[in-house]
Amino acid sequence: MKKFMIALTGLVTLATVGAVVPATAVTSATTAHAATHVGPSLSVNAIRTSTTKVSGTATKSSKITVKATKNAKKNLASGTASKKTGKFSVKLSKKLKKNANVYVYATNPKTKTSFYRIIRVEGAATKAATTTKKTTTKKTTTKKATTKKTTAKKSTANFTVKTPTGTWKSNTANKYSQKWVFSQKTGLNEYLYKNGKKVKTLVSYAKYSVSAKTPTFWKITYTPKGSKTKKTVYLRFTSAKKFKIVNSKNKVVAVKAGVAPAAKWTFTK
Numbered sequence: 001m002k003k004f005m006i007a008l009t010g011l012v013t014l015a016t017v018g019a020v021v022p023a024t025a026v027t028s029a030t031t032a033h034a035a036t037h038v039g040p041s042l043s044v045n046a047i048r049t050s051t052t053k054v055s056g057t058a059t060k061s062s063k064i065t066v067k068a069t070k071n072a073k074k075n076l077a078s079g080t081a082s083k084k085t086g087k088f089s090v091k092l093s094k095k096l097k098k099n100a101n102v103y104v105y106a107t108n109p110k111t112k113t114s115f116y117r118i119i120r121v122e123g124a125a126t127k128a129a130t131t132t133k134k135t136t137t138k139k140t141t142t143k144k145a146t147t148k149k150t151t152a153k154k155s156t157a158n159f160t161v162k163t164p165t166g167t168w169k170s171n172t173a174n175k176y177s178q179k180w181v182f183s184q185k186t187g188l189n190e191y192l193y194k195n196g197k198k199v200k201t202l203v204s205y206a207k208y209s210v211s212a213k214t215p216t217f218w219k220i221t222y223t224p225k226g227s228k229t230k231k232t233v234y235l236r237f238t239s240a241k242k243f244k245i246v247n248s249k250n251k252v253v254a255v256k257a258g259v260a261p262a263a264k265w266t267f268t269k
Contacts, residue, residue: 043056043057047120049121049122049124052091052092053077054092055089055090057086059106059108064090065077065105076094077091097121099121100121103116160240164220165182168180168182170265176261178190178191178202179191179193187207188203190204199258203222208221208223209221233245234247245266
């Protein structure tokens with residue numbers, strides 16, 4: 001019983017514990033199993049209504065498939081990433097409609113693990129810009145183009161997060177700080193420090209999985225070593241190398257870590 005209680009002291013939010021609230025805008029997902037499998041990486045270029053080929057970069061030699069829905073039996077496109085560079089370009093079987101969602105999958109040929117991203121189809125910006133230039137003065141065209149560019153920045157993140165793999169260190173709160181290490185080989189390990197000295201191991205060798213609800217809002221599910229109970233934590237990335245601890249509604253919350261008082265945590269890679 002004591003060992004079971006220790007395994008549950010990893011990370012506890014002050015928010016109400018209950019069923020996980022499903023997100024309405026899932027954009028990508030990947031599963032990483034510690035010590036046994038390594039999931040592929042995947043980066044996809046913007047897709048527009050004028051796009052005829054889906055392109056990007058993935059783990060070398062990964063199998064690439066494009067689907068209209070998550071469980072669609074028929075592919076919109078398929079191919080293989082370069083075994084030297086990881087770059088890919090697969091031809092679409094039909095034109096895509098604006099604001100439609102496209103599921104792009106990368107499958108590691110060795111481990112058979114997959115990672116996918118949901119990409120929303122954008123309008124043919126190049127064609128629109130050409131039409132504006134022909135019907136307006138040079139001054140008006142420049143103003144409209146600037147406005148459109150600003151709107152695009154507000155709706156999408158200007159950075160990409162592929163996996164959380166690596167070492168992340170938190171801010172200091174009440175003399176305490178944390179270090180999280182995500183590894184494909186050793187799983188998730190979390191450590192607590194006070195005045196710079198390690199005082200406790202919060203989580204060790206935990207198998208974990210990652211589900212990206214949006215490009216910047218991620219759900220981490222993990223099982224501490226020796227425990228059968230899964231735990232969940234939510235992250236909001238503010239850059240490719242920084243995230244905050246949030247709740248299932250993507251709001252920053254105070255979180256208690258082991259013996260440390262509850263605090264709002266920000267981690268930097």
